Amino acid sequence: MDVKKDVVKMEDNSTNIGCGFSSSPFSGIFDFCEGEKSSSLGFMELLGAGQDFCTNSLFDYLPQTPSMLPSLAPNFPKTSIMAKECSDYSLNQQPATPNSSSISSASSEALNEEQTDNKGAADQDEEEEHDQPKTKKELKAKKASQKRQREPRFAFMTKSEVDHLEDGYRWRKYGQKAVKNSPFPRSYYRCTSTACNVKKRVERSFNDPSIVVTTYEGQHTHPSPLIPRPTLTASASAQPNISTTFAMPSMPRTLLSHHYQQQLQPFNFCNYVNGGSPTANASGTGFHSERRFCTPATGSAMLTDHGLLQDIVPSHMLKQE
DNA sequence: CGCCTTTGACCCGCGC
DNA sequence: GCGCGGGTCAAAGGCG
Numbered sequence: 114m115d116v117k118k119d120v121v122k123m124e125d126n127s128t129n130i131g132c133g134f135s136s137s138p139f140s141g142i143f144d145f146c147e148g149e150k151s152s153s154l155g156f157m158e159l160l161g162a163g164q165d166f167c168t169n170s171l172f173d174y175l176p177q178t179p180s181m182l183p184s185l186a187p188n189f190p191k192t193s194i195m196a197k198e199c200s201d202y203s204l205n206q207q208p209a210t211p212n213s214s215s216i217s218s219a220s221s222e223a224l225n226e227e228q229t230d231n232k233g234a235a236d237q238d239e240e241e242e243h244d245q246p247k248t249k250k251e252l253k254a255k256k257a258s259q260k261r262q263r264e265p266r267f268a269f270m271t272k273s274e275v276d277h278l279e280d281g282y283r284w285r286k287y288g289q290k291a292v293k294n295s296p297f298p299r300s301y302y303r304c305t306s307t308a309c310n311v312k313k314r315v316e317r318s319f320n321d322p323s324i325v326v327t328t329y330e331g332q333h334t335h336p337s338p339l340i341p342r343p344t345l346t347a348s349a350s351a352q353p354n355i356s357t358t359f360a361m362p363s364m365p366r367t368l369l370s371h372h373y374q375q376q377l378q379p380f381n382f383c384n385y386v387n388g389g390s391p392t393a394n395a396s397g398t399g400f401h402s403e404r405r406f407c408t409p410a411t412g413s414a415m416l417t418d419h420g421l422l423q424d425i426v427p428s429h430m431l432k433q434e
Numbered sequence: 435c436g437c438c439t440t441t442g443a444c445c446c447g448c449g450c
Numbered sequence: 451g452c453g454c455g456g457g458t459c460a461a462a463g464g465c466g
Contacts, residue, residue, distance in 0.1 A: 286439055288458060301457070305437085314457090 268328040276300065276315050276325055281337035284313065295319040309334050 271278055277300070284302035292299045297317035304311040311331035318324040 285437080287460090289440075290456065290458095293455065299456085312457095 266328055266330045268326060271325045271327060272323055273325050292316060304333060306335050
């Protein structure tokens, strides 16, 4: 899979179309939301992130985001590279369903890579016997050169005062670097679970310091060790939060759909997209704009897999189509 | 003591 | 080939 360099590189290549963050390197993410009309946070606010509760919990939505993108972005090609990176991933994905045991090609790649990593380590030991590298550094360099394949990455913007958002996993910070042309450093985290190669980078948007950009790379090989956050409803607390299917790099497949349908029902999806107040009450008209996202081509797909929308939009409204 | 962050050094890829 | 910038390592120190 052709994975783009990374979010920062995207800054150079993205096509800013002046929506939401007019000068943001990530504005492309808004394009497929017809973002010139979106109020500010674009994609994440579409997910309800504009509301306070989302700050530390929006990662609950992320697992389904890739399958959502094609539905939201019939004219994807014009979007920026950040969005394209998402599409690169999503287009190769099978829709993730809780019962699905299929793992996408991308995910398989990740797993395979992990396996080959282990194998590589074994080979390394073997190699060391025959062709002894002189120094530890040489060994490291050799190892590094053996695997330069990047895992699929997925970047998200979050409006938050906290840099490191709780996402249900434990992370160990292993580096921090100053970002060129930005006063804010970028932090590098690795999943603390053994044999789990997932990494994430956290940085603040240069254009809007209130926004945290989190980039995930890799795929967790284990369920979340933490409950993502305290449950908000009694019914939700009775549900398992994590299934064993991982179809999304780095994020667990969560099963909070019903829970968040409840949470999001008052959220006026359409009005928000169109720049209206997110606090507007949910009238039936609120989902009118959903039609814009569900083109005839994508509409049929929505019947079988609503992607993120099925978490956001009550099912009866989806059926209204 | 274990886990975590901090931070300088190092490596690598890429553009010129 | 060189320099720059991103990414990673690993030692040191902090904290509970």
